[in-house]
Amino acid sequence: MDNVQPRTVRTARSLSRAAARQESRKDYITGICLLLVVVCLWTASNFITQDLFDDGFDAPFWITYLNTSSFALYLLPILTKHLVRQVSRDEEEVSRGRTREGYEPLVSNAPTADVSNIAAAELLEDHSSDENPEALPPLTTPETARLAGWFCLLWFIANWTLAVALRYTTVASATILSSMSGFFTLAVGRLFRVETLTLVKIFAVCTSFGGVVLVSLSDSSEAQRSGPSSGGNPVDVPFGRAPIVGDVLALVSAFVYAMYVVFLKVRVREESRVDMQLFFGFVGLFNIVACLPIGVLLHFIHLEQFTVPSSKRVIVGILVNMAITLSSDYIYVLAMLKTTPLVVTIGLSLTMPLAVMGDFILHKPVKLQVIVGAMVVLFSFIIVGLENLKVDKQPDLISGRPLNQTGAADVRLEEDVGLEESRIES
Helix, strand or coil: CCCHHHHHHHHHHHHHHHHHHHHHHHHHHHHHHHHHHHHHHHHHHHHHHHHHHHCCCCCHHHHHHHHHHHHHHHHHHHHHHHHHHHHHHHHHHHHHHHHCCCCCCCCCCHHHHHHHHHHHHHHHHHHHHHHCCCCCCCCCHHHHHHHHHHHHHHHHHHHHHHHHHHHHCCHHHHHHHHCCHHHHHHHHHHHCCCCCCCHHHHHHHHHHHHHHHHHHHHHHHHHHHHCCCCCCCCCCCCCCCCHHHHHHHHHHHHHHHHHHHHHHHHHHCCHHHCCHHHHHHHHHHHHHHHHHHHHHHHHHCCCCCCCCCCCHHHHHHHHHHHHHHHHHHHHHHHHHHHCCHHHHHHHHHHHHHHHHHHHHHCCCCCCHHHHHHHHHHHHHHHHHHHHHHCHHHCCCCCCCCCHHHHCHHHCCCHHHHHHHHHHHHC
16 A cells, blocks of 8 residues: 555656646647747738838837837736726725624634635645646746846847848848847857757758848849839938948847847746736836937937828838737747747748748749748748757757756746745745
């Protein structure tokens, strides 16, 4: 009889781990589907942003600022629920106070019931801790606010530097250098032990970069033959047309992108730990408060002046772009938490094959080089997607064993330390 119970516990735990792996695989597939939705939305946003530039609204800072500020709308339903809950609580306390006047409770078996309920709760808690001993508690509101503050800073820098880079260098050069984010994401992700370094992943990153190079160089040669664009207004920028400045800014954008996507994965781990609406609401609020002085400064030093949109077409484009950002970035973070930083990084390059498909639909001529580059990008995404499905079995090139065996516990967060100390005390 003594050996039966440990054997039953081991069987239950193995079944629990199998169920957890199955659930993780479902989450991964869901994340891939969400990522494809993001690719479609971001491709549409790129076309709209290009139209805004062509219509004369050449203000990358203010476009980024307005898009990010739209996240503050997520706070409205939260505040509404809080106010409704507060009003109902006050009414309940008033009614409860009226009914208690002259009331004397009868002697009952309530203490015995309470003891049994407490015992049952402790039993369930012990059972849940055995099933998932490494579970981390949800982020509190102050922790969510701090996380949103750092994310807002990194996200804005990554998007703004890429937009400004297009003023100093060519679109092809900026696109190629910004696609270096795949290498940065793999390196930084491995440093923080959220990405397993394998030969397949290195090959996928290299092929994705090669596909971006093919498409970008084709676009560059096409632009040189057709001459300068007639759309938009010429803008005087500091340093003149300095390609080295634009190239550096594009590299900075790629590196900061890798930092914030890995930062989120390390800090959050699982989507269940964070209230996504509250998180993005804080991001929008911090963006409104912190970035507005920067925009005013850029306006007065004539680095980027704010101009009122001159047509209804521009206003509609700005509003639609804000709506796309409001939904797409929310879905993007969900996709990243359900998959890995490298998957979403390479997956965002799928905007190129989608753009090629759009050109076919619009009956625009597409060069063979562009088609080949788009297919290479698609091939690299399929490779890295299949690789991560079997990540538990893949040995890491540095440690020589699967990363999940050593765990991501080498990254010591405040939540991990606090949870471990509480378990030791108990």
